Amino acid sequence: MKNKIKFVSRTLLGRARSKWANLPSGIYCFTYHRIGDAKQCDFDANVYSCTAERFERHLMFYKKHFEVINQQQLQQLLESDKPLEKKYALISFDDGYIDNYKLAFPILRKHDLTASFFITTGYVGQHRIPWWDKIAWLIKKSECKKLYYPTDAKPVNLSRRNKNKVINDVLKRVKADNQTSMADKIDLLSELLGTQLNESMNDIQLFMNFEQVKEMHQAGMDIGAHTVNHCILSHEDSATQQIELAQSKAELETLLGTCVPLLAYPVGAFNCYNDDTIKLAQELGYQVAFTYEEGVNLSPASNRFELLRFPIENNKSITRLKYALSYPKNVH
Template identity: 35%
Template sequence: MIVKALARVLSPGGQGGRLSILIFHRVLAHRDPVLNWDPDAAEFEQIIRWLKEWFNVLPLDQAITRLNEHSLPPRAAAITFDDGYADNFTVAMPVLQSHGLTATFFIATGYLDGGRMWNDSIIETVRHCGKTKLDLSGEGLGVHELNSAAAVRQAIMSILNAVKYREAPERLKAVDYLASVAGGSLPSDLMLTSRQVKMMRRAGMSIGAHTVTHPILARQKPAEVYTEMIESKRFLESLLQERVGLFAYPNGKPSLDYRAEDVEIIRSLDFDAALTTAWGVADAASDRMQLPRFTPWDQTRFRFGARLVKNLWQNPRLRSGQLAD
């Protein structure tokens, strides 16, 4: 009850309405000792129960409309997912439906129907390589012990961090090198199919654009950024036979992952709102093309709730027309 009471004070409705937007990526069917940064079905259901108890959870498009109209209810929140993983359909959506809730799913359209993102190629290669040590020094990626779930996880994070901000050709070169050293096969069913996306929409979920290939926009030329944005929007609109008005920046850190000029491209493309991964909550003064998102990583009720309240306590980071530091 303390979380609910504090949330009501810090997130009033109406003219002073504030919107907490939560972000997820995957929900695993079962707990994975390596991928412990993603909740499993039981953990996700627990989070949803907490959110329903503490917040008024709205569909994101409706929440943004009400934010614009100054008619948000107290303790307003919305749920989002990024990238387009198949478990969003098979695991997360049934949990949401069982609680009468919806979410918005931002889709990197180039990976639908059997594709795989570069980071997942690294994750799956390392966790299934079957070796106790992985020597990647030939590509400057170090030597990694793989003798426990924690060691595998540490190796994955080290490699991901080393590769993430390389230029795209160099990043793909590193992924190919890892595959050649580690061996093994990679899954082709990690991401949603086009049919599943349509089924999600028919089930009442919202669909948003998330570029085609999920690039670091700040590393792209303006014409490339425009193409990534508009082609993902067009693909989804053709697939769903309806307008797509929401967008999420890949990775989403202001200045690091996208630039002020990328925001201006979004403004020109008939989107209602665009979402970042900057912490904070949205209010009337927030830039609709840079709305913040935040999800606590804590696994206990008290800590999860306390961190949500802390996020409400701070002022929104992205004001109209300003790129966050």
């Protein structure tokens, strides 16, 4: 509610328009997950960034107001000692959902634009449901009114009409719990919610296969790593982090026959990776790494392993997108 009041007041008073007109030079990264109709989703609808129609409008917006760059151009900017003199845009997708190939890829080609796709290799070509989608499914099927998650004294009200907000609330608690494995957390939620995962899920393919990833790369899209299992890296020991980062990079490089220098941290909040993660990424040969924290990269060369990105969520309108760019949460 507080953010909504800020949005309305700043927009009505014209302050947002003034801020937008004076955006500083820098690298503005935009992050998508799924493209399509969130209302048709049996799993976590919050993962849908926007519809295909809205995505195309976003692309036209980027082309009009930014110089849209690819992976190679990004690396050239980071390696240069010169201050940034333009507003650059980098478009990215996390996870590797199949709608990236079916919907986003053709629209990008139509507008002659490149995006960076960060692939969770353990899901590629597999009939495997990721942990956040499993949790969303359990919540949607549950008849419980309240959820008492062990690490949180305040229960989650499951009877609210907006199930997407309920799912977000539960996922926040799950992500904050660094004492329990994800498999155990799902088993616990299944017990608390009184629902069981359905075996028919084994017939569902939510993610691209390796042939589709390779086709996109050959057509000019950039491919980056997003670990093997999309675990929260800061919850894992150094040995597990090393496996997640090294194996995903190696698998993609073998598939594509080229170096994979880009990494996006799963979940991506500042507390979802740590100093060990950054050190390992550097040692393994990654050149750039992205967070999922909103903000503008004014001096990206000095923060190349913690680049900020603007999350695109809730079918964000152009007006809302302009507002987010005008009032970024972080700048570095």
